[in-house]
Amino acid sequence: MFAPCSLGQWPSPLEPHPGLARASGLQTLWLKREDRSGGNKMRGLEFLLAGAPPRSVFVTIGGTGSSHCLATARASRQLGHRTGLALFPQPETDASRRISDAISDTSPLVMRASSLVTLPWTVMRVWRAAHRLGAGTPRWIPGGGADPRAVLGHLLAALELGTQLDSPPDAIVVPLGTGGTAAGIALGVAWLGWSTEVIAVRVAPRIVANRWRTLRLARNAAALLRRSGIEFNVPRAAIRVRVVDAAGAGYGHPTPEGARARAIAAHHGVELEPTYGAKAFSIFLRRPDVNVQRAVFWHTFAWPRP
Numbered sequence: 001m002f003a004p005c006s007l008g009q010w011p012s013p014l015e016p017h018p019g020l021a022r023a024s025g026l027q028t029l030w031l032k033r034e035d036r037s038g039g040n041k042m043r044g045l046e047f048l049l050a051g052a053p054p055r056s057v058f059v060t061i062g063g064t065g066s067s068h069c070l071a072t073a074r075a076s077r078q079l080g081h082r083t084g085l086a087l088f089p090q091p092e093t094d095a096s097r098r099i100s101d102a103i104s105d106t107s108p109l110v111m112r113a114s115s116l117v118t119l120p121w122t123v124m125r126v127w128r129a130a131h132r133l134g135a136g137t138p139r140w141i142p143g144g145g146a147d148p149r150a151v152l153g154h155l156l157a158a159l160e161l162g163t164q165l166d167s168p169p170d171a172i173v174v175p176l177g178t179g180g181t182a183a184g185i186a187l188g189v190a191w192l193g194w195s196t197e198v199i200a201v202r203v204a205p206r207i208v209a210n211r212w213r214t215l216r217l218a219r220n221a222a223a224l225l226r227r228s229g230i231e232f233n234v235p236r237a238a239i240r241v242r243v244v245d246a247a248g249a250g251y252g253h254p255t256p257e258g259a260r261a262r263a264i265a266a267h268h269g270v271e272l273e274p275t276y277g278a279k280a281f282s283i284f285l286r287r288p289d290v291n292v293q294r295a296v297f298w299h300t301f302a303w304p305r306p
């Protein structure tokens with residue numbers, strides 16, 4: 001029933017960073033380099049795009065600098081499919097500008113809403129235009145790829161981590177956007193029987209980025225596995241996520257704490273961007289709010305390459 005397609009090169013490396021650990025007040029820090037295989041979204045897309053007939057058209061939404069939209073467009077093209085994208089405005093940063101340019105170069109159908117209010121109208125226009133783009137009825141992918149099938153890809157990433165570490169870390173820190181990544185990690189941690197805290201750092205509005213939605217995605221993914229005959233029995237209480245807020249003025253708005261985290265990481269040779277990575281990393285600088293010693297940081301953002 002689950003036959004994911006292949007988009008990334010796994011396992012993604014797990015790198016220890018002693019210098020950055022010291023600078024962040026940690027005993028040990030590892031980076032899970034999801035960025036090295038096209039970014040975290042590739043994990044989910046391996047399941048979301050699997051099995052689609054040739055020349056399918058996928059429609060999805062995101063901000064103008066959405067790595068989810070870019071990853072969907074790139075992966076679709078790689079597999080001979082097309083994408084239609086409806087984008088909403090977000091603050092311009094170095095990263096969002098580069099993603100936005102790469103989206104324009106990759107996707108044959110991109111429409112930009114003037115605001116969130118007009119987004120539904122833009123989605124409808126993209127959906128209509130998508131019918132003329134490829135074969136069959138377009139397929140909808142929710143914003144951020146937040147779907148239980150995609151969670152399975154992130155679950156595999158967490159199981160991969162289980163093979164890369166000798167003992168469980170105190171915490172895994174991951175940016176929280178639409179929840180699929182954190183859901184998969186939480187599910188993996190539960191399956192491994194680890195007591196590790198999954199710290200999901202909220203960088204998007206509460207309505208999309210919240211604990212309830214993340215846990216629901218995780219439980220639905222577990223149910224999906226069980227329905228397909230896989231004995232995936234983890235106690236409900238073992239699936240845990242702690243949400244920490246670092247959104248600041250809102251999605252895509254850089255924060256001073258994020259800028260500080262970005263500068264510290266850059267000093268140690270780690271490149272973060274302001275929307276996800278920098279905000280998520282900034283929580284290490286927020287003691288005693290986040291008091292951990294051995295942490296894994298989920299490095300999710302892949303800078304677009306030409």
Ligand SMILES: Cc1ncc(COP(=O)(O)O)c(C=O)c1O
Pocket residue numbers: 039040041066067068144175176177178179180181182276277300301302
């Ligand atoms: C670079 C990056 N990191 C983290 C996330 C958050 O992942 P999720 O939406 O699964 O919570 C996203 C979501 O778009 C992302 O693009």
